[in-house]
Amino acid sequence: MNTELTNQLTELVGDHFSDQISEILKKYDITRKLLPSVNSNSKLLDSFLSAKKVEGKSVKTLKYYKSTLSKLLTTIKKTLKKITTDDLRNYLSDFQSQKNSSNVTIDNIRRIFSSFFSWLEDEDFIVKSPVRRIHKVKTTKVVKETLTDEELERLRESALSYRDRAIVEFLTSTGVRVGEIVNLNIDDIKLYDRSAIVLGKGSAEREVYFDARTKIHLQRYLSTRSDKNCALFVANKLPYNRLTIGTIESIIKKLGKKSSVHHVHPHKFRRTLATRAIDKGMPVEQVQKLLGHVRIDTTMHYAMVNQANVKISHRKYIG
Secondary structure, eight states, X not given: OHHHHHHHHHHHHOGGGHHHHHHHHHTSOOOOOOOOOXXXXXXXXXXXXXXXXXXXXXXXXXXXXXXXXXXXXXXXXXXXXXXXXHXXXXXXXXXXXXXXXOHHHHHHHHHHHHHHHHHHHHTTSSSSOTTTTSOOOOOOOOOOOOOOHHHHHHHHHHOOSHHHHHHHHHHHHHOOOHHHHTTOBGGGEETTTTEEEEEOGGGOEEEEEOOHHHHHHHHHHHHTOOSOOOBSSBOSXXXXXXXXXHHHHHHHHHHHHHHTOTTOOHHHXXXXXXXXXXXXXXXXXHHHXXXXXXXXXXXXXXXXXXXXXXXXXXXXXXO
């Protein structure tokens, strides 16, 4: 180490000082100071995920972010500073070809890339996001199905247990997300006011409301409970654990099969509520509030207006 340092200093001040420099350096123990290593891709990814966690992103969303970005970094095998727009375009093109993915899936991936590289730019880890010149992927707007009155009645009749009937009524009346209903506690329910406080996306609390029929079925279900669990909906058998998202989905799927209601899942109740509210004249801003959407265009995406009502309105206002 001393020899290397002597040579470097000699180059700066001249050969005639080399002996003096060497003698001076012998009096000291010198070790090399290592410069901080460049941030690795994995460390930056972890930092990004931590930032998103602080912003209130759900565990499920963070897991999806990590999986999507890890696949990108494993495939491209470049440091983040060297990844170009063409790298990302080629990756998305190859991904779509190999996985036969829809445009919706590809655009979801693009949005995750945009969020990640914009964060890197904001934090000064890169100069400019390579996603800036990759535009939104055009997608076909599909009119998604809602539940009819007859289908809802068949689902109700198929729910023989007090718990399952209360779940069906609560989903129908409130339009809550399945992740919200599993986190509800008995204390969150105000039966006298027919309302409940749910914890939505981004840990945002909001009040939702249910009808008289739902209140009756909730009361009937809760009156049969003998367990000490604070959760609103629990397993019917010991140890009476809180129901999970998967369990609720399974209950609804079985009810759909039993009642011959096809493609039924918890989210379909939410879409049905939004569509009916819009059709019956509820201001879209209030529907947005009810569903807990940050952006109103998300509400309009959920609430597909009934085509028959469009026809009636056309005859009424246009002729």
